[in-house]
Amino acid sequence: MTGQTSNYGATSAPPHQRTQSSTSSTKAVARTKILLLGQRRSGKTSIKEVLFNGLPPKQTFFLETTMRIVKHTYDTVTPLEIWDCPGNITVDTLGAPLSQFSALIFVIDIRDLYKQPISKLVEFIIAAYHDNPQLLVEVFVHKAEKLQDEKIENFRQIQERVQDHLVERECEQMPYNFHLTSVYDHSLHEAFSKVLHKLVHSLPFFEDLLNVFCANSQSPKAFLFDVASRLYVATDASPVDSATHNLCCDYLSMLNAFGPLYRTPTSRATRLRMPTAEPPPDNPLPVQTKDRFYPSAAATLHSSAPGTTLTYHLITPHLALLALVPTGVYEGRRGLLEYNVVFFPRRGAGDMCS
Numbered sequence: 001m002t003g004q005t006s007n008y009g010a011t012s013a014p015p016h017q018r019t020q021s022s023t024s025s026t027k028a029v030a031r032t033k034i035l036l037l038g039q040r041r042s043g044k045t046s047i048k049e050v051l052f053n054g055l056p057p058k059q060t061f062f063l064e065t066t067m068r069i070v071k072h073t074y075d076t077v078t079p080l081e082i083w084d085c086p087g088n089i090t091v092d093t094l095g096a097p098l099s100q101f102s103a104l105i106f107v108i109d110i111r112d113l114y115k116q117p118i119s120k121l122v123e124f125i126i127a128a129y130h131d132n133p134q135l136l137v138e139v140f141v142h143k144a145e146k147l148q149d150e151k152i153e154n155f156r157q158i159q160e161r162v163q164d165h166l167v168e169r170e171c172e173q174m175p176y177n178f179h180l181t182s183v184y185d186h187s188l189h190e191a192f193s194k195v196l197h198k199l200v201h202s203l204p205f206f207e208d209l210l211n212v213f214c215a216n217s218q219s220p221k222a223f224l225f226d227v228a229s230r231l232y233v234a235t236d237a238s239p240v241d242s243a244t245h246n247l248c249c250d251y252l253s254m255l256n257a258f259g260p261l262y263r264t265p266t267s268r269a270t271r272l273r274m275p276t277a278e279p280p281p282d283n284p285l286p287v288q289t290k291d292r293f294y295p296s297a298a299a300t301l302h303s304s305a306p307g308t309t310l311t312y313h314l315i316t317p318h319l320a321l322l323a324l325v326p327t328g329v330y331e332g333r334r335g336l337l338e339y340n341v342v343f344f345p346r347r348g349a350g351d352m353c354s
């Protein structure tokens with residue numbers, strides 16, 4: 001595993017504590033910087049808050065206008081620093097060269113077909129073309145759930161206008177991607193996960209491990225999720241279908257909500273041992289109050305034969321493996337399955353048992 005990955009595993013705080021940005025770790029860790037740009041009220045802060053602070057989507061309504069750049073740090077496989085910028089920021093007022101950043105996410109309200117947001121996006125793409133051609137430019141055409149019939153048409157028009165502007169400015173070589181997003185469905189998680197994949201250097205390693213896990217466990221699909229943000233860090237080679245992704249996201253959300261309720265003696269930070277003698281009355285057994293997320297769970301998706309089971313295994317304090325497994329395999333060979341899971345983070349692909 002790379003240094004980055006082990007660093008992540010060693011330093012991260014429990015999921016429920018990780019929603020706060022940590023300034024102390026900002027200094028210690030080299031972070032991948034992501035610029036979050038767009039017009040006022042396009043939804044930038046909502047995106048950041050929903051993904052990285054667990055804010056319920058409906059409460060984004062109460063977010064205040066961002067007046068200055070807010071830097072939010074988040075520890076996942078690659079430590080991130082997300083710059084949430086006010087709507088009026090320009091290349092000149094950003095206060096940092098674009099070469100410092102690994103990705104630029106530009107948020108456009110899907111109903112905003114006017115010139116202003118598109119011109120601003122084009123200005124940043126042109127600046128990136130000159131200062132940092134490696135910069136990932138990802139455009140989130142946001143609030144997509146608001147439109148039903150015109151959604152695809154607006155999406156197409158925004159893409160076409162950006163392309164036309166870039167051709168006019170002779171800058172069409174700069175690559176960029178468009179995503180339809182909304183905080184009210186899973187599209188935001190899926191789009192941001194795709195951005196994250198491009199920033200995780202150890203992605204091929206994780207993908208290899210997942211491919212081997214799937215082959216050895218007869219699993220048609222497996223994801224490695226960042227537990228708190230519910231972004232998937234990697235998946236196996238089979239295509240991602242949105243329904244499966246959404247199901248895993250929902251299951252994780254349910255476990256995140258209810259997991260802390262499940263506390264057993266073995267879920268404590270250190271297991272209690274049977275006392276050899278009566279503890280003195282003034283020195284009772286230590287009571288561990290630290291919450292521990294329970295390490296595995298499963299749900300049967302449809303019971304009729306052959307059946308599919310959705311499994312969850314926490315493999316580091318912050319990463320969970322979610323996989324679809326045939327119910328027959330889960331019930332008949334669970335020990336072997338869990339053996340594969342236990343060794344997933346520790347061993348290379350070649351060492352996994354079949």
Ligand SMILES: Nc1nc2c(ncn2[C@@H]2O[C@H](COP(=O)(O)OP(=O)(O)OP(=O)(O)O)[C@@H](O)[C@H]2O)c(=O)[nH]1
Pocket residue numbers: 038039040041042043044045046047058059060061062063064065066067085086087142143144145146181182183184
């Ligand atoms: N319908 C819908 N509304 C959204 C979505 N995302 C954000 N909003 C709403 O858009 C409004 C503006 O959201 P903000 O996150 O404050 O936008 P911002 O881009 O950070 O705005 P500034 O701070 O002014 O730059 C809020 O009322 C949100 O509830 C979405 O996916 N769908």
